[in-house]
Amino acid sequence: MASGIRLEKLRKSFGATEVIKGIDMEIEPGEFVVLVGPSGCGKSTLLNLIAGLETATGGAIRIGGKLVNDVPPRDRDIAMVFQSYALYPTKTVRDNITFGMQTRRIPKDNQQAALEEFSQLLQIDHLLDRKPGQLSGGQRQRVAMGRALVRKPEVFLFDEPLSNLDAKLRISMRTEIKKLHQRLGKTIVYVTHDQIEAMTLATRIAVMDNGHIRQFAPPADIYENPVDLFVAGFMGSPPMNMLPGVLCRNGAALAVQPKGTGLRFPLPRPLADRVTLQDGDQVVLGLRPESIFAAETELPGENRFVFEEAVEVVEPTGPDTMIVFDIGGTEMIARVRPEDARPEGTRFRFEVDMTKAKLFTPDTGQAM
């Protein structure tokens, strides 16, 4: 079956700049790992290392248990979709897609069958005789996908494979990729900047920052229990609100008082019990936009906190409306139902579900 991938203390430097700074990762066979992280954090470099297109400066890469540090790309049984597409300009779409099978001397009939299967899936079967120069960006991207898919290797590496497609095609391709993964059961490492793609496709998400893996966990975990401020701020759109404040202890009860305000956000029990800090210590309170809504619009529950602020900006997105407001100089976003939204300038009563709140220490950024 599929091969797992294991990275041990993997490092990569380009000259004096270290780009991958010691990554440890264990990817199970058949897993769908999505790599996310800001531009320039080393995602493509990591894929290149796994593919063997870059030589690791330190550490080990194992595919299917075998140490492959010195194995050239063609012997690693991988296929890759490049961020830049990298199609062969002088070859037709057909030859672009079948080139990998030609070099591996796969029988013509099998080549043809694979070509037909995937060109239909990717809706490029009418383009087979064109050259890449005669295609649109999205069509090129699908050809690049096709070239990787036809070979059915043990490991697929995708570098932002859907970034150039229109919204509708992107969603249908996303579904196709997911189905394909379920059908073929191969290991996939997939880079994307699209949060929804990451959440829907991944069995686990790896959040990268500046050459490190910050968190490697199932999507729900990444979203619900981010390990630090970076992950919390990176995943979720709009991002989690980060409210700096001080801890106020009142007997057993704990609350966070944002700087420069009289508001006190009470912390719910399980979270409060984990807090070891003292009264007056600095903390950062993390609140997802969807846990702030218009007061009294949801069934009453425990650990709710109601406060009033002026609406600064209203941003309708369709299904929800974002309301931007300000607490003690920090810009906050609440996600409310469109019918609850109020125009800019009016006072608005917000309700927070504090059971969803996260607490971070400001200096290390770690979650509590």
Place this chain on the structure above:
Amino acid sequence: MRQRRTSGIVQPKGLRSVLMRMGLFAVLGLFCLYYLLPLVVMVSTSLKSLAEIREGTLLSLPQAITFDAWAKAWDSACVGVRCDGLKPFMWNSIAMAVPAVILSTTLGAINGYALTKWRFPGADWIFALILFGAFIPFQVVLLPMARTLGQLGLAGTVPGLILVHTVYGLAFTTLFFRNFFVSVSDGILQAAKVDGAGFFGIFFRIVLPMSIPAIVVTVIWQFTQIWNDFLFGVAFTIGDSNPVTVALNNVVNTSTGVKEYNVDMAAAIIAALPTMLVYVVAGAYFVRGLSAGAVKG
């Protein structure tokens, strides 16, 4: 693909731009005339009889066109003691130039490919050394080359001349191809490596088809250089193995008695025809933009 990407660009219209165009073409026409004049004189002289040449002026057009001078130049003019015209020497030149062009272009392409796409420690140094060869004047290598050819037993032969031109041409061809290949996206090569192709697989199946413009330029350049070379030809070949340039010199210089200007001109044009032919034929394939659409954006 063949259509130029720039052909659809909207251009300004109106009197001003029409006048500008006309001015531009007038200047270009003038230059054309200036450059073409020597050729016109050569062609017209070669078509005259000796009597007419003596009577008329340099610029006057032939009254009675005759191809006698061409026929003589081709197969009966005396080159030294032998009077078979330029014909046998043309074959010498072809037998020398074609293999030398193919060899130097192929090796230059492989060099350029290895130096840019399969980088190894010291690649830049090696390139600098190869490049150095491009700046060494012909005269400097004459003696060492003569000794080398002597040691190899190739002195005075066409294969010897092929070797000289291949070695000397490598510096230029490597430079051309290296500069072309640096602009070829590394991503394409990475994709080919993942697709399972090796050094030569990528070279022949991916890189060379993309390099047609570079190949055409190099072939035109190398062919012109090698065909027109006189110094190596005169230094490293003897009598029957002379290339046509040396033979031409002998035709012009050894004519006893009257100077046959018409034969000299015809011989010179014959000797120059192949380079013109290569330029016209190869130039037609000089298509640009072969890598369009390979990468994003």
